[in-house]
Amino acid sequence: MGAKANFGLIALQSDETIEHDMRRLLPGAEVGIYTSRVPSGSDVSTESLAQMETTLAGAAGLLPPPMNFDVVGYGCTSGTSVIGPDNVAKLISRGCCVRHVTEPVSALIAACRALGVFKIAFLSPYVADVSQILRLVLARNGLETAVFGSFNEGTEAKVARIAKQSIKAAALALVKGSHADAIFLSCTNLQTLNVIEEIEAECNLPVLSSNQVLAWHMSVLAKQTDFSERVGKLMV
Numbered sequence: 001m002g003a004k005a006n007f008g009l010i011a012l013q014s015d016e017t018i019e020h021d022m023r024r025l026l027p028g029a030e031v032g033i034y035t036s037r038v039p040s041g042s043d044v045s046t047e048s049l050a051q052m053e054t055t056l057a058g059a060a061g062l063l064p065p066p067m068n069f070d071v072v073g074y075g076c077t078s079g080t081s082v083i084g085p086d087n088v089a090k091l092i093s094r095g096c097c098v099r100h101v102t103e104p105v106s107a108l109i110a111a112c113r114a115l116g117v118f119k120i121a122f123l124s125p126y127v128a129d130v131s132q133i134l135r136l137v138l139a140r141n142g143l144e145t146a147v148f149g150s151f152n153e154g155t156e157a158k159v160a161r162i163a164k165q166s167i168k169a170a171a172l173a174l175v176k177g178s179h180a181d182a183i184f185l186s187c188t189n190l191q192t193l194n195v196i197e198e199i200e201a202e203c204n205l206p207v208l209s210s211n212q213v214l215a216w217h218m219s220v221l222a223k224q225t226d227f228s229e230r231v232g233k234l235m236v
Contacts, residue, residue: 002032005222006167008063008072008096009033010056012040015154018075018188025193025215025235027229028209034069036062040076044126046133049082056088060095069098070222075188077104077210078126081134100221104210105134107217108184108202109141109232115206119146123171125151125159125187129133136185146180149173159189175203185209192224196232206233 007026011018019035026033031141038059041048060072074080074088080103083091087099098162112120122145124131135145149170153159167190171183182205185192201208216234219225227235 001030002015003030005070005224006032006067007222008060008067008069008077008098009035009075010059010092011015011035012073012074012079013043013074014035014198015189017057019210021193022215023229025212025227027219027224027226029145029226031224032067034063034067036060040156043157044130044156045154046082046130048195049076049079049130052076052079053083053087053091053205056083056091057095060092063096067097069096071100071102071220072096072098073214074101074103075211075214077186078130078134080105081137100222101213102217104188104214105118105137107213108210109138109143109210110217110220111213112143112182113207115182115234117181117206118142119144119179119181120184121146121171121175121178121182122148122169122184122186123174124148124150125133125162125190127154130167131186147178147222154199156189157186160191162190164191164195164231167192168199171199171207177207178206180205181210182193182206193231200232208232208234
């Protein structure tokens with residue numbers, strides 16, 4: 001374990017999905033995967049997301065101290081947009097010994113560049129003001145939101161319980177008639193892995209999700225892309 005790479009993951013206290021997804025996707029043979037949790041609110045707002053900045057370094061410090069991590073991933077898309085990708089990297093590097101730090105925002109930008117995607121159909125579970133900050137961050141990095149849709153959910157526990165068929169129907173309705181190059185399903189707590197390829201088959205576009213792009217980017221940074229499971233066009 002850890003002979004090829006050591007991965008660290010900092011998940012939100014309220015996240016019920018990301019650890020399961022990461023174990024499905026990240027390479028498994030001779031790879032160590034270690035998880036810490038950061039306190040997070042049960043309700044999602046810019047204020048509750050910003051509060052994680054004060055505890056992120058401490059959460060990184062709870063990863064096993066002897067480890068030299070190849071990559072540590074911070075599992076919060078909207079939280080990254082509020083705290084800032086560079087600041088996230090600084091805080092995590094303060095808490096543990098790590099070569100690379102990433103999160104779903106940087107991972108999405110890297111994935112879109114790899115696929116030649118410039119415009120996305122953006123589906124979020126959250127209320128509009130939380131998603132607006134993320135859209136601005138993406139736009140500053142050359143990634144335009146061609147069309148936006150949301151479930152307008154403010155309670156984190158309910159996000160993990162949005163049905164697969166609801167996600168699929170919303171994504172297909174959103175992208176129809178748009179000029180998007182890909183669909184992005186935002187949020188690490190949204191259960192997307194089992195619906196990505198179904199959506200791709202119907203719309204013939206890449207479908208990206210927070211956990212999928214994070215696992216992909218962590219693996220690319222560690223130069224270990226023998227994924228345990230390949231989900232979607234990104235991982236072909």
